[in-house]
Amino acid sequence: MVAKNQATIQLLTGDSTKVLRTLPAETVDLIVTSPPYADQRKSTYGGIKAGHYVEWFMPIATELQRILKPTGSFVLNIKECVVNGERHTYVMELIIEMRKCGWLYTEEYIWHKRNSYPGKWPNRFRDAWERCIHFTKHKKFAMYQAAVMVPMGDWKDTRLKTLSDTDRLRDKSRVGSGFGKKIENWIGRDLAYPTNVLHLATECGNKNHSAVFPEGLPEWFIRLFTKPGDMVLDPFAGSGTTLRVARNLQRNSIGIELSDEYCKLIAAGLRLIKRRNGSYDST
Numbered sequence: 001m002v003a004k005n006q007a008t009i010q011l012l013t014g015d016s017t018k019v020l021r022t023l024p025a026e027t028v029d030l031i032v033t034s035p036p037y038a039d040q041r042k043s044t045y046g047g048i049k050a051g052h053y054v055e056w057f058m059p060i061a062t063e064l065q066r067i068l069k070p071t072g073s074f075v076l077n078i079k080e081c082v083v084n085g086e087r088h089t090y091v092m093e094l095i096i097e098m099r100k101c102g103w104l105y106t107e108e109y110i111w112h113k114r115n116s117y118p119g120k121w122p123n124r125f126r127d128a129w130e131r132c133i134h135f136t137k138h139k140k141f142a143m144y145q146a147a148v149m150v151p152m153g154d155w156k157d158t159r160l161k162t163l164s165d166t167d168r169l170r171d172k173s174r175v176g177s178g179f180g181k182k183i184e185n186w187i188g189r190d191l192a193y194p195t196n197v198l199h200l201a202t203e204c205g206n207k208n209h210s211a212v213f214p215e216g217l218p219e220w221f222i223r224l225f226t227k228p229g230d231m232v233l234d235p236f237a238g239s240g241t242t243l244r245v246a247r248n249l250q251r252n253s254i255g256i257e258l259s260d261e262y263c264k265l266i267a268a269g270l271r272l273i274k275r276r277n278g279s280y281d282s283t
Contacts (some may be wrong), residue, residue: 064235237264238257
């Protein structure tokens with residue numbers, strides 16, 4: 001039994017397109033996931049050709065749009081593959097198609113992989129970043145920016161100690177962007193809002209899964225876009241990282257995973273109970 005006020009977890013086995021249809025509309029606060037990339041993880045999920053990726057993903061996107069709350073967010077971790085010596089455009093094509101269906105391409109965060117795997121290629125360098133695309137249904141959505149603030153850094157101890165006359169004025173942008181800064185505004189502050197670049201190491205232990213992202217990735221977005229008690233969904237649960245992090249942050253969660261083997265591993269790690277219909281949960 002789940003203790004009072006403890007987050008709940010529900011794990012559903014099956015194809016995301018079909019399973020998502022069984023979930024009620026507008027009940028999820030945040031969707032954060034990393035689906036199989038094009039032409040990758042063939043041994044795990046069969047592989048989706050880059051040229052068919054948009055066609056494959058759009059039915060899923062339609063269901064995600066239906067079950068997401070009006071104030072909710074959808075964070076998609078994805079990266080273009082290389083086909084015939086050039087980056088494929090399927091991610092850009094997917095963004096355009098989703099916008100046609102009503103999704104707002106609100107923001108794009110970059111995951112900088114601090115310990116990306118070394119190597120040498122004839123016409124490019126190793127990949128050290130991935131996209132985390134932020135989609136919403138409306139311009140106004142739930143966002144708790146104070147939950148992800150970062151330390152100001154040592155620069156404030158010297159720069160703010162003696163202010164010049166220009167530091168006390170709003171410095172207009174030299175490139176004509178309309179933005180400016182006023183250094184004086186930072187006096188007495190210990191925390192600042194972060195950038196849209198997340199510096200995180202890749203997952204060193206694969207937890208018996210071929211594509212695991214670090215816990216810090218879903219954790220950052222869960223803190224930013226939800227509050228305790230909210231519902232988080234990962235339609236490609238994989239090794240269960242999102243579910244585990246959501247529970248640790250007192251958020252309820254739903255995971256969907258095609259592989260029965262991985263579902264068993266997730267259930268064992270999170271101590272979930274198997275039900276007669278094949279699903280798992282924490283209740």
